[in-house]
Amino acid sequence: SAVISQKPSRDICQRGTSLTIQCQVDSQVTMMFWYRQQPGQSLTLIATANQGSEATYESGFVIDKFPISRPNLTFSTLTVSNMSPEDSSIYLCSVGGQLEAFFGQGTRLTVV
Amino acid sequence: RKEVEQDPGPFNVPEGATVAFNCTYSNSASQSFFWYRQDCRKEPKLLMSVYSSGNEDGRFTAQLNRASQYISLLIRDSKLSDSATYLCVVIPYDKVIFGPGTSLSVIP
Numbered sequence: 001s002a003v004i005s006q007k008p009s010r011d012i013c014q015r016g017t018s019l020t021i022q023c024q025v026d027s028q029v030t031m032m033f034w035y036r037q038q039p040g041q042s043l044t045l046i047a048t049a050n051q052g053s054e055a056t057y058e059s060g061f062v063i064d065k066f067p068i069s070r071p072n073l074t075f076s077t078l079t080v081s082n083m084s085p086e087d088s089s090i091y092l093c094s095v096g097g098q099l100e101a102f103f104g105q106g107t108r109l110t111v112v
Numbered sequence: 113r114k115e116v117e118q119d120p121g122p123f124n125v126p127e128g129a130t131v132a133f134n135c136t137y138s139n140s141a142s143q144s145f146f147w148y149r150q151d152c153r154k155e156p157k158l159l160m161s162v163y164s165s166g167n168e169d170g171r172f173t174a175q176l177n178r179a180s181q182y183i184s185l186l187i188r189d190s191k192l193s194d195s196a197t198y199l200c201v202v203i204p205y206d207k208v209i210f211g212p213g214t215s216l217s218v219i220p
Contacts (some may be wrong), residue, residue, distance in 0.1 A: 033208060042199060043156070043210040092155055094208065099144070101201065101208045103155040 002027055002095050012029025013083055013111050020079045021107045028073035030108035033094040034066070037106075043092065049076045083111045115139060115209045118204050122215035129190045134212045135183040135200030144203040145176055147185045149196045150213065156199055159185075190218045 001007055003026040013019050023032065035043040045057040046066055055068040064094045069077045080087050086112045118135045125131050126208055137145075145162035152160050160167065162174040173186040195218045200211035 035210075042212040045207065045209070048207065096208065099161075100146070100158050101148075101156075101158075106155050108153075 002029065002101075002102040003094060003101055004095065004104040006093055006107060008107055009105060010108040011110070013109065015084050015111055017083055018079055018081045018107060019083065020077050021091055021093070022077050023075070023099065023104050025074045025095055027094040030073070031058070031095070032070065032076045033101075034076075034078045034096060035092045037090040037092065046078070046091075080109065083109075085111045087111050114212075116200055116211035117206075118200050118211040119214050120168040121213075122217060124217045125190055125207040126219050127190055127192060129218075130186065130188045131190055131216065132187075133185045133198055133200075133216075135149075135185075135211050136215060137181050137183070137200075137202045137209075138176060139202070140178075142181075142202045142204040145173075145183050146203075147174055147183075148199040148201050148210075150199055151196050156210075159198070187216075189217075192218050192220060194218050 006023045006024055034046040035041050036046055046061045047060050048059040049055045049068045049070040051070045051073050065081055067079045091107045094101050095104050116137050123131055124176040136152050137143045144199050147159040148156040149159045160174050162176045164176050166175045171188045197213040199213045202209045
């Protein structure tokens with residue numbers, strides 16, 4: 001199993017600003033995943049973050065809007081850049097793969 | 113076609129009822145399958161894995177049909193505490209794909 005500490009748990013931000021979300025894992029993992037869950041929707045994969053290489057983004061998500069860092073095997077950050085109200089959502093980091101996925105507690109972002 | 117699709121729901125059932133959720137997936141190379149449960153304002157938590165032979169955990173039974181690319185979850189004797197959103201999860205290779213979720217409300 002893996003324990004993930006994600007912060008901040010929530011934030012209210014002004015449009016046009018940026019927010020960086022951090023995830024710390026209690027063990028070394030090869031891949032970390034970042035998801036977005038918009039109100040009433042399921043989880044949508046934003047990108048896969050590998051240590052030592054650029055993140056792989058899913059269709060509809062770009063690096064300029066959601067830059068990701070993965071400096072080591074236990075840590076990753078996701079930045080939501082130049083925010084607009086449409087970015088209001090829950091953002092979750094995740095680790096795991098074939099057997100199970102583990103999640104951070106989520107960051108509830110409101111953009112005003 | 114979406115990679116993972118589920119019954120739209122919501123399902124509103126009385127306590128003690130039996131309810132079944134269905135899920136289909138498009139990638140025939142998918143190797144691992146799960147049902148996750150998500151309570152309101154919480155992160156998803158693993159409910160159970162789904163095996164080809166079918167598996168049961170108490171009141172919960174999961175089935176996998178690889179030929180039809182279909183997964184099911186059966187909940188017997190529903191409890192109020194079963195009220196949640198149930199997410200079908202499929203893992204093709206190293207990517208975790210979530211279905212849209214089915215909302216269940218168990219009514220007293």
